[in-house]
Amino acid sequence: MPELPEVEVLVRHLQPLLRRRTIRSVTVFRPKMTRPNSIAQLKRALLGCSFTDLQRRGKYLVFSLRQGRSPKPIQLLGHLGMTGRFYLRKQHLPMPRHTAVVLGLGALDLIFEDTRVFGRLSLDLTALERLGPKPLSPGFNPAVFAVALHKSAQSVKVKLLDQTVVAGIGNIYASEALFLARIAPTLPARDLNLKQIQALTSAIRRVLRLAIRRGSTIPLDWEGTGPRDGLFYYGRPDQTRTAGEERLRVYDRAGRPCPRCRTSIHRITQASRSTYFCPNCQPQILC
């Protein structure tokens, strides 16, 4: 689920469904995921509140609520970690195996499920302060990006995962953006020239926008009863597609042909995480 496009699609899906609904119960199965808040703190803050809005910031979900007619807003921060999912479901059904938190909304429950327990749902919003510019806003541009990249000896791929540089890119779309920009992932961030920074800026925007658009066209199965559980990295599960229609051009495609030149895609490890690239289209040495 959890890079910017997946969170964006989830937020667009949930926002109109949550609006004006009131929280009537709060049940926490994984107390670690509400840290630094206790279960009691969450209940005290949320019981009786109604949702007024849901927004995305980077990979975070920002739920806005209001207690009765009180103008004082309450905000709740969600993060999906690696395997988290939010979805609405009829109440009184048996809880799924990895249910972390359930907000009872009357006829429906908002279920927060997370197998690996890396996700978060709390009243602590401070994580948002550390986020860099929004990649799809004018605040993210080659000049701003260049400043962030300029002083770092770290590889450009690792820099793309740094949420203070730009907020929302994860391991999959980092490889995808570098492929589109034809930049080698191992290039030290400070060595990118202006042209490359411009190319990467637009590649990031293009990759994220495209993923949102494609994700929005897929009939999502947020309750997780289907074959893909509402994930959309790998295309529509039900429909056959040709190689040229693959959503991801390089990620998880080691040994398969580059969609541009047919060279075999390579996989390397950077900062303990996999990177995929085409050694021909993304050469280490400038020509």
Added chain:
DNA sequence: CACCATGTTCCTTG
């Protein structure tokens, strides 16, 4: 058993 997995934070080292 081994290794891998869409993420963030904390701790250590230099």
Added chain:
DNA sequence: CCAAGGAACATGGT
């Protein structure tokens, strides 16, 4: 103080 690297978190798939 900062940058960079690695472990930790917890579980499941191959």
